[in-house]
Amino acid sequence: MSVQLAYQNGVLTARLFGEIDHHTAREMREAVDDAAQKLKPYRLRLDFSDVPFMDSSGIGLILGRVRLFGFWKGQVVLCGLSPSLYKMVELAGIDGLVAVERRAG
Amino acid sequence: MRPLNEAQFSFPSHSVNESFARAAVTAFLAHLDPTVADLTELKTAVSEAVTNAIVHGYRDAIGTVYISVKLYENGKAVVRIRDKGCGIPDVSQAMEPLYTTGGEDRAGLGFSVMQSFCDGLRVTSRVGVGTTVTLTKYFAPRA
Numbered sequence: 001m002s003v004q005l006a007y008q009n010g011v012l013t014a015r016l017f018g019e020i021d022h023h024t025a026r027e028m029r030e031a032v033d034d035a036a037q038k039l040k041p042y043r044l045r046l047d048f049s050d051v052p053f054m055d056s057s058g059i060g061l062i063l064g065r066v067r068l069f070g071f072w073k074g075q076v077v078l079c080g081l082s083p084s085l086y087k088m089v090e091l092a093g094i095d096g097l098v099a100v101e102r103r104a105g
Numbered sequence: 106m107r108p109l110n111e112a113q114f115s116f117p118s119h120s121v122n123e124s125f126a127r128a129a130v131t132a133f134l135a136h137l138d139p140t141v142a143d144l145t146e147l148k149t150a151v152s153e154a155v156t157n158a159i160v161h162g163y164r165d166a167i168g169t170v171y172i173s174v175k176l177y178e179n180g181k182a183v184v185r186i187r188d189k190g191c192g193i194p195d196v197s198q199a200m201e202p203l204y205t206t207g208g209e210d211r212a213g214l215g216f217s218v219m220q221s222f223c224d225g226l227r228v229t230s231r232v233g234v235g236t237t238v239t240l241t242k243y244f245a246p247r248a
């Protein structure tokens with residue numbers, strides 16, 4: 001499975017596994033949206049610790065979730081971004097739309 | 106100028122082939138001993154162009170995506186990604202940041218990524234004929 005979900009105290013954490021491209025993003029999106037629509041969490045944490053590569057489809061994945069969570073004023077937080085993934089996030093200029101937790105260490 | 110080394114391949118536009126295509130290009134260049142950052146940048150740019158051929162070029166049907174990689178003196182790599190799909194009516198508009206004709210969660214950033222992660226980007230396209238994207242990147246020899 002490319003997504004591991006955990007829910008606690010209104011926070012949904014989705015740990016993503018593997019490369020994110022247009023092909024793999026679909027399954028990730030469906031898994032996250034399924035849980036999010038049922039639980040309406042006030043925060044979504046997208047954990048990229050186990051994502052070795054992502055193209056702009058990853059940005060689409062993030063922005064789509066920001067839009068979805070906007071319906072109930074939820075918030076999206078990114079964590080575990082490697083330097084190359086962070087470069088994509090910076091290039092997309094979405095630092096203002098989402099909170100970024102820097103990788104520990 | 107004749108390339109020092111080159112490779113060509115093609116595949117049907119199934120989205121599952123996106124990862125194969127970018128991995129094949131980076132594998133071909135591995136002997137240059139590139140930095141991880143440089144190689145990841147080219148890999149990302151190739152992924153964008155291949156995805157565009159699959160998602161936009163062949164939006165209504167499965168077609169063939171053609172890729173060539175050429176290596177020249179001084180670590181110059183040229184990757185060409187070609188489709189015989191629908192073509193782009195206005196290339197400069199398509200290349201504007203955030204411009205997208207849509208699709209599931211498209212960010213409109215593909216061309217911006219290709220531009221900033223490569224040293225050169227050329228796009229030629231004709232409606233009804235197809236699109237060719239040419240990416241150039243220099244892999245400086247490591248000291």
Ligand SMILES: Nc1ncnc2c1ncn2[C@@H]1O[C@H](COP(=O)(O)OP(=O)(O)O)[C@@H](O)[C@H]1O
Nearest residue numbers: 157161162199205206211212213214215216236
């Ligand atoms: N190979 C192609 N064939 C047809 N149209 C394309 C092609 N590549 C890009 N386009 C057009 O250019 C637009 C912008 O592309 P891009 O910057 O990658 O953003 P996105 O793919 O997220 O839409 C696309 O939405 C599409 O309309």
Ligand SMILES: [Mg+2]
Nearest residue numbers: 153156157215
């Ligand atoms: Mg694109």
